[in-house]
Amino acid sequence: MLQIQNLHAAYGKVEVLHDISLEVPKGKVVTLIGSNGAGKTTTMRAVSGMIKPSGGSISLNGKNITGLTSNKIARAGLAHSPEGRRVFATLSVTDNLLLGAFPRLTFGRERGDVQGDLARVFELFPRLKERAGQQAGTLSGGEQQMLAMGRALMLNPEVLLLDEPSMGLAPLLVNEVFRIIAELKGRGITMLLVEQFAAAALEVADYGYVLENGRIACHGPAQQLKDDPAVKAAYLGASH
Amino acid sequence: MEILAQLIVSGIALGMIYALIAFGYQLTFATSGTLNFGQGEALMLGALVGLTLVGHMSYWLMIPLVLVFGALQGIFVERVGVQPAIKTKSEFGWIMTTISLAIIFKNVAENIWGHDDITFPSPLPTEPLQFMGIRVLPMEILVVVGALAIMLAVELFNRKSIYGKAVVATSNDRDAAGLMGINTGMVITFSYALSSMTAAFAGVLVAPLTLTGATMGVVLGLKAFAVAIIGGLNSGMGVIVGGLILGIAETTTGYYVSTGYKDVPGLLLLLLVLAIKPAGMFGKSVIKKV
Numbered sequence: 001m002l003q004i005q006n007l008h009a010a011y012g013k014v015e016v017l018h019d020i021s022l023e024v025p026k027g028k029v030v031t032l033i034g035s036n037g038a039g040k041t042t043t044m045r046a047v048s049g050m051i052k053p054s055g056g057s058i059s060l061n062g063k064n065i066t067g068l069t070s071n072k073i074a075r076a077g078l079a080h081s082p083e084g085r086r087v088f089a090t091l092s093v094t095d096n097l098l099l100g101a102f103p104r105l106t107f108g109r110e111r112g113d114v115q116g117d118l119a120r121v122f123e124l125f126p127r128l129k130e131r132a133g134q135q136a137g138t139l140s141g142g143e144q145q146m147l148a149m150g151r152a153l154m155l156n157p158e159v160l161l162l163d164e165p166s167m168g169l170a171p172l173l174v175n176e177v178f179r180i181i182a183e184l185k186g187r188g189i190t191m192l193l194v195e196q197f198a199a200a201a202l203e204v205a206d207y208g209y210v211l212e213n214g215r216i217a218c219h220g221p222a223q224q225l226k227d228d229p230a231v232k233a234a235y236l237g238a239s240h
Numbered sequence: 241m242e243i244l245a246q247l248i249v250s251g252i253a254l255g256m257i258y259a260l261i262a263f264g265y266q267l268t269f270a271t272s273g274t275l276n277f278g279q280g281e282a283l284m285l286g287a288l289v290g291l292t293l294v295g296h297m298s299y300w301l302m303i304p305l306v307l308v309f310g311a312l313q314g315i316f317v318e319r320v321g322v323q324p325a326i327k328t329k330s331e332f333g334w335i336m337t338t339i340s341l342a343i344i345f346k347n348v349a350e351n352i353w354g355h356d357d358i359t360f361p362s363p364l365p366t367e368p369l370q371f372m373g374i375r376v377l378p379m380e381i382l383v384v385v386g387a388l389a390i391m392l393a394v395e396l397f398n399r400k401s402i403y404g405k406a407v408v409a410t411s412n413d414r415d416a417a418g419l420m421g422i423n424t425g426m427v428i429t430f431s432y433a434l435s436s437m438t439a440a441f442a443g444v445l446v447a448p449l450t451l452t453g454a455t456m457g458v459v460l461g462l463k464a465f466a467v468a469i470i471g472g473l474n475s476g477m478g479v480i481v482g483g484l485i486l487g488i489a490e491t492t493t494g495y496y497v498s499t500g501y502k503d504v505p506g507l508l509l510l511l512l513v514l515a516i517k518p519a520g521m522f523g524k525s526v527i528k529k530v
Binding site for chain 2 (some may be wrong): 012048049050069070071074075079080082086087089090091095098099100102103104106151157
């Protein structure tokens with residue numbers, strides 16, 4: 001489904017990703033864990049076209065999407081719920097969600113059942129339905145996170161990128177976010193998940209990659225990584 | 241008292257022109273964080289192209305053609321002057337390029353239409369209407385109605401259509417809008433087209449009330465810029481109020497003090513606003529929660 005081969009990325013002259021290769025098979029949840037500054041978010045940004053990779057290749061469903069602009073990558077079927085949520089503050093909750101389906105609403109013909117998908121997102125996040133007409137900027141952090149995820153789902157994506165969906169949320173809401181990720185997994189949605197809560201991420205994921213200083217340090221089935229003494233010591237000690 | 245009312249009425253028409261040009265500044269600033277410093281020249285070109293066209297057709301038929309011309313002129317400015325600056329992430333490049341293009345447009349206009357000001361034939365009767373002793377030119381009413389109509393149309397487009405929402409999304413967060421599949425580069429080009437289109441429209445609205453010529457845009461563009469700063473670069477209401485304040489300040493000062501000082505109160509207000517509330521009288525900072 002999503003294939004990343006020998007990806008390099010740099011901010012200015014400083015290379016921050018070195019030779020990253022990873023794969024997200026159809027219907028699977030793959031997680032990328034690692035400490036702050038390891039390059040998790042940069043990897044996500046390079047995949048969705050927010051930054052241009054300086055080397056390597058990325059393909060979605062066999063189609064080469066390397067170096068395309070983010071809007072073309074979205075149109076190819078990749079949705080990215082970015083770090084920091086990035087909701088459209090002055091637009092209503094409903095408008096934010098409809099914009100998630102933008103490629104499906106343009107050029108006069110609707111592709112798929114957008115209204116039905118909107119109803120399904122509201123079902124998944126009842127809180128958003130209550131706030132449907134409210135400006136997104138006035139939502140709480142947790143609600144904004146739900147909105148960012150719901151907005152990404154509105155694309156009906158082939159692959160969903162979730163970057164730090166639990167960041168800055170109260171423990172109760174963190175559990176809620178992971179419950180929803182598990183629910184989405186049950187629906188067969190292919191996901192690449194970046195999380196600071198490595199234990200919870202490995203719990204829901206099928207496969208994991210550990211990123212250290214911009215390189216893949218190790219990878220394996222999620223269960224196996226969870227039991228790996230080195231991974232345990234470095235990433236699973238403090239959180240949860 | 242009657243004189244004051246008369247001055248206010250005249251000031252309103254002038255103020256709406258400023259508001260309309262200032263509205264154009266806002267359109268491009270919202271999507272791209274850049275301004276077209278050639279807004280005044282876009283107005284001037286609209287007026288002069290309109291002047292040439294009214295030789296062959298009616299004023300009303302000319303308006304849609306001038307709108308199309310204005311949109312194309314805006315696309316040209318964005319593609320040639322602004323897009324390269326945005327692409328190279330040059331923070332101030334667009335200032336120089338839009339000013340340069342403005343000077344070029346002025347020179348071209350001088351070569352085509354000459355250096356002298358020309359009278360623009362009024363499409364409406366030039367005989368003023370009387371309302372309780374106050375004289376109003378029919379053209380002044382058209383200016384106010386036309387300016388409000390185009391601003392309302394843009395606002396409705398932004399609120400109701402998915403493309404308009406895409407424009408607002410781009411103004412909110414350009415990167416996030418890109419992730420939605422919105423071609424934000426196209427949105428910016430579109431906002432320049434819309435911006436120059438409103439300026440060209442302002443040109444054909446104001447032309448019958450003033451003289452038309454290659455230099456007519458310089459002062460109008462500058463004053464509208466002051467209005468945009470006074471009202472706030474992100475407030476639709478702000479430019480209308482700001483425009484009216486400046487317009488009325490101009491006509492009243494011109495009468496009570498001296499026409500030589502008519503530009504002073506508006507510019508004093510500009511300095512005052514910048515000192516006290518730099519985001520503009522109605523400028524709002526977007527609510528952001530972390």
